[in-house]
Amino acid sequence: MISNALAFKPYGHLGPRASLRKAHTMDASLQLSRLELEDGGAYRCELVNGIEDESVVVTLTIEGVVFPYQSESGRYRFTFYEAMEACAEQDGSLATYTQLYRAWTDGLDWCNAGWLHDGTVRYPIIDPRPACGGELLSGIRSYGPKDKHHDRFDAFCFTSLTSGSVFYVPGSFSFQQAAHACQHQGAELALVGHLYSTWHFHSYDQCDGGWLSDGSVRFPISTPRGRCGGSPEAGVRSFGFPDKTTHLYGAYCYR
Incomplete structure (x- = not known):
């Protein structure tokens, strides 16, 4: 983006999401909204004041x-x-x-x-x-x-952090029934990334296998215990990709 006291011109794929903070008259801080996974990297900001100019490179790291x-x-x-x-x-x-x-x-x-x-x-x-x-x-x-x-x-x-939320619907569902159970809640089957994000950022812990949208069955554990996957480490456990009609599990939904 290019900006002065009177005009603002965005360009590039970041342009529509870039702006100046303008917390006060001397504030030229760059801010980006609706961050995406590919936004991480180095950014160069150049401030020109008359014949003087100052340039700084800042690094944006996406947590995830x-x-x-x-x-x-x-x-x-x-x-x-x-x-x-x-x-x-x-x-x-x-x-x-x-x-x-x-x-x-x-x-x-x-x-x-x-x-x-x-x-x-x-x-x-x-x-x-x-x-x-x-x-x-x-x-x-x-x-x-x-x-x-x-x-x-x-x-x-x-x-990284998702804009929605993941929740578990208990039951004994085939894959198709799990999808319908989520739709009944105004949601859809969660993606694998949704489940990992919720586990990582919100310490989501649910000791029940549930269908995800890719046909896999997983469950998130933040507090490891004996009958929840057997591993001493926290993580998202996986049952792989069981048969979608004969194997019955709960559902992890996202909305």
Whole structure:
């Protein structure tokens, strides 16, 4: 955007969401509304006053959570571009290396390799074990750059705070019945990103498996306990992609 005392001209994809704060006559602070996952990065602001000018670069970091994602068809089924699409369909985007590294420092341990935003393939390991590069120290394992059109892996997706809310509807539903149960509540089946966001930002805890919109069954645990997935770590547990007609679960809805 370009602005002076009399006029304001937005441009680029951020233009419609950019403005000056104008808290007082000397306030030239830039503000962005309705932040999106891709808005993170460096921004340069230049202030010109007569023959003097000042420039500063600020970095915007989008807070969020990284989650691994597999195809309903099984492990290692996504090309790079299919991984991008899969994340977008679940209210996310492919995670950057920095986002995956931060998730690893927060405890993410996952022994399946997935695409990242830069086209590399990596996976985070906290506890080294034979099938996961056991001879190496803990860290981010790398397969390096791969063929984006032909090589196939899982995906590491990144999502942030959602504008809506997730809630659980108890019952014994097939997938289609779960969708109807959400519609009856004026909602829709939640996306995987919705559930991870609610777990991460609101410490959502529900020890009941429920259908999500992609046909998977998951449940969020913030306070680990014996009969809620068995893992000592908080997280979103998964039952995978059970048969949509013969397996019955509750529903996680979003509105």
